[in-house]
Amino acid sequence: MASADGEATQPQLVDGVQVVEVEAGRMGYQPRQIALEAGVPARLVVTRTVEDECSSQITLPAYDVPTTDLPLGEPVAIEFTPTEAGEVQFVCGMDMQRGTIAVVS
Numbered sequence: 880m881a882s883a884d885g886e887a888t889q890p891q892l893v894d895g896v897q898v899v900e901v902e903a904g905r906m907g908y909q910p911r912q913i914a915l916e917a918g919v920p921a922r923l924v925v926t927r928t929v930e931d932e933c934s935s936q937i938t939l940p941a942y943d944v945p946t947t948d949l950p951l952g953e954p955v956a957i958e959f960t961p962t963e964a965g966e967v968q969f970v971c972g973m974d975m976q977r978g979t980i981a982v983v984s
């Protein structure tokens with residue numbers, strides 16, 4: 880499940896949606912690097928696994944995903960459609976933990 884640093888995790892295509900499961904845990908986001916295709920709806924399913932204020936919220940500013948609460952142990956879906964190629968980041972509520980999404984067209 881965990882990929883080596885530098886190797887982006889590919890989504891699973893579920894009913895036309897690119898789905899990636901993300902853990903917000905002791906080591907930050909896992910996976911930390913995700914690859915998505917532009918123009919296809921995407922869903923990050925994020926589960927927080929640590930009692931840690933830092934990872935209790937997540938946001939994806941580039942796609943106007945509002946700051947979203949992550950209750951401990953409850954998967955939360957973050958949905959957006961990447962529109963153009965490039966790298967965007969998802970970050971914790973305090974902008975400390977980061978993950979990278981490489982969007983390809």
Ligand SMILES: [Cu+2]
Binds near residue numbers: 933976
């Ligand atoms: Cu934080």
